[in-house]
Amino acid sequence: MPRTSDKRERLVDAAVTLFYHRGYGQTSLSDIAEQSGVPLGNVYYYFKTKDDLANAVITERTHHQNDMFAYCEQGNEPQASLLCFLDVLTDLSGDVAKYGCPIGSLCQELNKNDTALADKADALLQQALTWSTKQFKCMGHKDAAKLAQHLMATMHGASLLTNTFNKPSIIKEEATRMKKWIKSL
Numbered sequence: 001m002p003r004t005s006d007k008r009e010r011l012v013d014a015a016v017t018l019f020y021h022r023g024y025g026q027t028s029l030s031d032i033a034e035q036s037g038v039p040l041g042n043v044y045y046y047f048k049t050k051d052d053l054a055n056a057v058i059t060e061r062t063h064h065q066n067d068m069f070a071y072c073e074q075g076n077e078p079q080a081s082l083l084c085f086l087d088v089l090t091d092l093s094g095d096v097a098k099y100g101c102p103i104g105s106l107c108q109e110l111n112k113n114d115t116a117l118a119d120k121a122d123a124l125l126q127q128a129l130t131w132s133t134k135q136f137k138c139m140g141h142k143d144a145a146k147l148a149q150h151l152m153a154t155m156h157g158a159s160l161l162t163n164t165f166n167k168p169s170i171i172k173e174e175a176t177r178m179k180k181w182i183k184s185l
Helices: 004-021 029-036 040-046 050-073 078-091 093-099 102-110 116-138 144-165 168-184
Strands: none
Touching: 004 029, 004 040, 004 050, 004 102, 029 040, 029 050, 050 078, 050 102, 050 116, 078 093, 078 116, 078 144, 078 168, 093 102, 093 144, 093 168, 102 116, 102 144, 116 144, 144 168
């Protein structure tokens, strides 16, 4: 039997999965309680509102993204870090085909509501742009921000098409093109 102290973590993990698979708007606190194995009444002890839980999900996504960036940078030159980032995105192609981009989908959905939650989610994309800009800047490019924007726009567009047409090959093909482009810089 799980320890009681892990209930909050189980709730966040369940919310991460359900928000990704179903969307924020289509997921109820009852769904999250059921998925996590935590009684619905206990949810309110940890999270007063669904928005509070969404904040925890965004924080979890931020940590996960930081871990991914650290993994990609591990012993790599900036160009290799960017190529690693594209490999990670390619590895997610099956999930992206089924559910969309975990970060892009969350940002799109939350941006339909004018809330602080949307701003916090937007920071996830800004974090990726900032990291990519840093890599291009370390490669010596003065237009690093524009290069990062091109990379991110291309891959998020590819994620949308991958999901829309349920074709993992789309994101893989775009990642291959982006790799060639990065190597040519």
